[in-house]
Structures are given as structure tokens and as C-alpha cells.
Amino acid sequence: MLPLHGKIVAITGASGGIGEATARLLAQRGAAVVLAARRSERIDAVAHDIREEGGRAATCVVDVTRAEDLQRLVATTIDRYGRIDVLVNNAGIAPISPLADFDTASWSAMIDVNLRGMLHGVAAALPVFREQGSGHLVSIVSVAGLYGASPAMAVYAATKNAVRTVHEGLRTESTDGVVRTTAISPGYTRTDLANSMTDPHIRERIRKNMDAVSIPPAAVARAVAFAIEQPDDVEIGEINVRPTAQA
Template structure:
């Protein structure tokens, strides 16, 4: 779709893939809605976008809170009159080996990586149905395709996102013209790994530092490609990995 004046909500917008995507879509004329918990960072990003001629508003909120999401969508509709798309980007990756029983971290991943996506879809779907069209993009992962050491719970959450995306597509695209895409990156240079507390996993991850990873902008480009297709085209999955990753 043509992105000019299309209103797109981006979760996890304060850094990494979310931040890069906000810049990318705003540069193509979209009204970007910046959602995350860090209001200061969102305001800095908003200023950077508007200083560059783009349009952005801040909707501070926690994706694990259905109430926050509902309030955010209501504010967006009040400001722009509609919602055209959602990018469920917020995610956590505190990898650990199961035997360490870091159950609090397991639950955090379930809450953010799965429930956060569900909350987002529930909040925007009534608006997209009113529009008789739109686009939902969920950030899954290469981890949805294969397990890697320390990633049992993380891989499970991203597998859930991938399958939920396919269910959404089959239910929504033919009936309501709402396209759905699962973006599935491999290793990306972001702050995701900073949440890892398992020392054994940290040591293992150090061995990956020699590999040239993807940049957040690469994923933003994939998101833009998926969004910018004609309404008749649904990009189901974008599986994008570094050239050096096996």
C-alpha cells in the first residue's frame, strides 16, 4: 500500500528494530505511532523524526497491559481518525538453559513475546475491520524454525508468534482484506542480548561476535517491503538471516 498518511503503530519503538522502522516508515510519509515504556526515548525519537520532516506521536505503554494498548489505540484514533497497521516488535530474549530454572525470565518472555502480540492484535483489530483493510506485522525470529542452545523458551515464544501470524492471515486476509506478515530475522545487532543473565549462555554468545550480523535497518527494509505491496499481495513470511550465519 502507499504509506503516505497511513497510520502505523510500532511497539518496542524506543530502540533497535522499532526505532529503525519508525525512521524508515516516516521517511515514506507514514504517521508513525511510537509505543514503548520509555517516554524519554520515545520523545527523543519523535523529535528526530519531526525534525526530518516526518510525522510521529508518542503512545507510552507496556505491551503486557491490555489497558495500555487500548488507551494507546484510542489516542491514535483521536489524533489521526484511524489505524492502518500494527508492527508487533516489542520482545525480550533472556536466554538460559532450562536446568537453571530462571522461571521469572521464562514468564517475562511469554508475557512480552506472546501476550504482548495478542494484546496488540486485540486492540487494533476492530479499527482495521472498520477500514476493511490494513496490515499486521509480527516480529518472529529464525528461532521459530530451529532450536539453539539456551533458547528453549525463546524459540517456543517465537514459534507461537509465527503460527499465530499464519492463523491471523487465514482468518483476516480473505474476509476483511487485512494482510498479515511474520518477519523472522536471524542474528541482528540490537540490545536484545543485554537481558541475558545465564553466564554459560553469555560465554557461548561471545563466540558469535566475529560474525557480521544484520543491522536493525535491514529488518526495517524488510518491514517496508512487506507493507508497501499492493493490497492484493500478502507477504506471509520474511525469513532473513546474515549471510555468514549457518
């Protein structure tokens, strides 16, 4: 039997990068997946591929800045598969810039997607997890949230560190064994995250770093699978996944 046979997993930001890789890997390991993102044509194509390979996959168009969209994602997952075992909060953006640029619109966007989007997922899934008697919240964070912020990354790092703090708070409130939490922090990963960076010089610098030192999205997906595959009495609270050569 496949290691994730019977697991039902919803994944935000599943139209590419880490989210797509996670959906494909979990489906290969036996999970039924619901892919959520704003780009319907992309998640539909990925779900089609999964089904063509014998897996189970559905889709739901979601903007994580809208609380009602996360509620609909959870409801869609339950309607399709009868329950939701895992919610993977993966959607994120990084329009980074120096604080002195006063790009307040980008600051708000990162707070809305990276932090508030994750909180919308908590609000949608947690009541269902408690009603079911089990559930697992996994969030893709970033090594940027582990240390002092690098130049131009102060607000981005702050949102990611805030997600880690929320995870720790939820963990301390969930010692009854019902809800598990896992925060996964990738380093440089070959995704299109740089596309959300509005400063052309910073975008080019990040892309060069990714070209020189990065890991494939599948490496992060394997960390997600590892956390989910643990028995119910084992919680993998945090995993850092970075290129061996990353400083």
C-alpha cells in the same frame, strides 16, 4: 509521492533497535508513525528527530504485557491521525537459559512479552481493522522460531514459534481481504536484545556472535517497509532476514 504517504503505523518496542529503525524508515517513506515503548524519554527523542526531518511522529508509553496499554496505543493513534493502518508488534525480550536452570520467572516474562504482548496487540487492533475495512498486522518474530531450538533457547524459540502460529491462524481467518498479516523473522541483528539475557556466559556468547555476524536493524526495517508497501490485494505472509554468513 512517497511510497507510504498516508499510511498510519503504530510500532511497539520503538525505543531502540529494530523498532526505532522501522519508525525512522517508515517516516522517511511518508508514513505517520506512533512510537510505543516503556522508555518515554527515548521514544520522545526519536519522534523529535523524525519531526525535525519533516516526518510525522507521535509517542505513547506502552508496556505490552498490559492489555489496556495496547488498547490505549490504538486509541491514541486514531485520535492523533484518524485511523490505524498497520500495527508492528516488535517488543520482545530474550532472558534465555538452559531449561535445567529452572528460571521460571524468565520463562513467564518471555511468554508475557513475546507472545501475550503480541496477542494484546491483536485484540486491540483487529476490531478496528474490521470496522475500517482494512488493516495490516506485522510481527517481528525470529529465525529461532523456525527450527528446533538451540541450546538455552527452548522457551524463547517456543514463544516465537507460537507467534508465527497465531499469525497463520489469523491469516486463515482473514481471507475476506480485510486484514493482512506479515511475520518477519530476523537472524543476528545489532540490537540491545542481549541486555535482557540474565546468564552472563550466554550473554557474552550472543554478543560475540552479534559482533562477528550480524546485520543492522535497518535491514529488518526495509523488510517491514517492503511488506507494507504492497498493494492491498497482495499479502507478504513471511520474510526471513538473516546475515549471509549466519549458519
